[in-house]
Amino acid sequence: MGSAVERTDEHVREYLIYRGFTSTLKHLDTDIKADKEKGFRVDKIIDQLQQLVQSFDLSGLKEYWLYLDRRLLCRLEDVYRSTVNKLRTSLYRYYVINTVQVTSCRKTQEFFQKQALELQSQVEWRDWFILPFIPTPEQNPAFSPYFSRQWADTFLVSLHNFLSVLFQCMHILQLNPQPFADECPVSSCIQFHSEAVLFALQTESRDQREGDEMVHHKLPVYVQNMDRLGDTEDLVSSQRPVSAATTPSRNFFSTFLPQGRRTPGKLPQFTTGSSPSQAAVGRKDPPINLVRGEGVFKFKKKKGETGEGELLAEASSEPPDPCSYSRSCRGGAEGGGLSMEQPFIKLGQEEYGEHHSSIMHCRVDCSGRRVASLDVDGVIKVWSFNPIMQTKATIMSKSALLSLEWATKPDRLLLLGSGVGTVRLYDTDAKKNLYEMNIDETHPRILSLACSPSGSSFVCSAAALSRPGSVDSAPRLPVPVSGQLLLWDTKTVKQQLQFSLEPEPVAINCTAFNHNGNLLVTGAADGVIRLFDMQRYESAMSWRAHDGEVYSVEFSYDENTVFSIGEDGKFIQWNIHRCGVKQSEQVLPQDATGPFVLSGYSGYKQVQVPRGRLFAFDSEGQHILTCSSSGGLIYRLTNGEPALESMLSLGGHKAPVVTVDWCSAVDCGTCLTASMDGKIKLSTLLAQKS
DSSP states (O other): OHHHHHHHHHHHHHHHHHHTOHHHHHHHHHHHHTOTTGGGOHHHHHHHHHHHHHTTOHHHHHHHHHHHHHHTGGGBOGGGHHHHHHHHHHHHHHHHHHHHHHHTTHHHHHHHHHHHHHHTTOGGGGGGGGGGGOSOGGGSTTTGGGGSHHHHHHHHHHHHHHHHHHHHHSOOOOOOOEEOOTTOOSEEEOOOOTTOOOTTTOOHHHHHHHGGGOOOBOOOGGGGGOTTTTOHHHHHHTTSOOOTTSOOOOSHHHHHSOOTTOOOOOOOOOOOOSSHHHHHHHSOOOOOBOSSSSEEEEEEEOTTOSSOEEEEEEEOSSOOOTTSOOOSOOTHHHHSOOOOOOSEEEEEEEEEOOOOSOEEEEEEOTTSSOEEEEETTSOEEEEEOSSSOEEEEEEOOSSOEEEEEEOSSSTTEEEEEESSSEEEEEETTTTEEEEEEEOOSSSOEEEEEEEOTTSSEEEEEEEOOOOTTOOTTSOOOSSOOOEEEEEEETTTTEEEEEOOOSSSOOOEEEEEEOTTSSEEEEEETTSEEEEEETTTTEEEEEEEOOSSOEEEEEEOTTSSEEEEEETTSEEEEEETTSTTEEEEEEEOOHHHHSOEEEEOGGGOEEEEOOOSOSEEEOTTSSEEEEOOSSSOEEEEEOSSSSSEEEEEEOOOOSSOEEEEEEEOSSSSOEEEEEETTSOEEEEEEEEOOO
């Protein structure tokens, strides 16, 4: 509807210019700038609400919501009043949570003082009055779900989609321009649809006079099943684990998004009907994209109905650009065919730009609350992105830093590996080093760190200095350097043992534990993958996996296989029950495997060998995120050939992405992609449940 309003405004402007009514045109432009309804652009309305929340303008927030309610929401039938009330409750809770996260207690107490008379009689707010007096509400079981990014994103998308449906279904003034004679370049004939109601432009005085005669706006039938649209309890419960036997969560997306991996049939062709309402539906206006992603919804009038419609879901054939609310119908609409449903909706993308050189490592902690990123200059940034992007600590070292890893217990601790044979344990809350361990002077380069899920130990890969003539930022020499793999106890801060690396000591590039720490997989510079039994502390098996170095290894979701990426550009799945047996193999482009190259003016070229994680899995292990020259790429794992099926490009980067991570601590996952220009992108995805 927003595009229809914009087109109408343009037609009015053309008419005023043609008639020479410049004064009226100036007043029109002034009124449009002050338009609280934002031209029925839902994204603009949501942005305005978020701006009021982030600026802690409670009176402005109440006033703006009251305006929306008086001008738009109150015109809905009574059956939707409970949904509107729940959305308002969620909006206020969104405001309160923001005050707690950003301003401590002052603004929180101010909210409850100003809203006490209104809220104290409402059951859903009864337990919230203790919020300002809880020391750490984000850790309280009753309130912790509201502090998650998933809850905030789901609420905002729910509100956006509800308003989109409302705007799609409400009646609007239609200007039907007809051309003048050939000598007239502008539109002149303005016709009104006989059934059109001047909904958006009615004056408030007329609203008051109409009283009970005011026209109600009917939503489609399916919206009657969405009375839990703004129900915060449903949004919260969707974050809690449920058994496979339970019924699907009845939240907003279970109603709106296409279910399963079915391929919809061909869309019916809309034709212009005889009635004005049918003519309006039959126009070739672009359909509204209700979600910041794949689901494009059209409405078709049924015979005999006056305002209700049926929902038709259409999946785009091209990757969406969900960072903006696209109003264009991509791919299959005009061709009549439909493509497979996208597994994720990209809710948005943010940038962290505090680094000034290429990133080596970028990792999210176990809780999904903190990120640690390390650049080639040895600068480490510890930062958070919920509710706002904020740097928590900056760590600088006199000696080069080469690796990092989050501890599992407690997750505020960060392990930092240097280029001078030391590993530091850093407390990100206290912003200080707890202790420093001297690993091995003969193998000073700490290439990889992996913390056991039990939290009692960590594995450290130490390598000798690079041979003369080679540096970390250039391709490595064909002959691997010597290395050690050591196990350290985090409680005693002592080395427990040194693993045997057959056939010869070699630099281990990457390490990963399975879920309980009983198995450890490593990838080495000699192209060999080694699997260690951590109960016996011995090698269980090893096999040559790649021609060249192994850059990245991870266990599969079921832990029956291991995935690896090597210098030969191959992404391979290995069966750990049958030593050296491939289950699948696929060649990836160089921008996914490295070495990574950044070219500049006057022949400048920067080359970087992979150091961080090159791929990461989603929470169910069915999709992987990889690097690319312009952003992350998401693939779906298949059981056949090819092994990977391209699903979604995250984009957003101007330099090659060199390391990735996928935070799946909550259903609304966050993909991190870090590039050679020091930029880190956070892409928030919402999984479409099957």
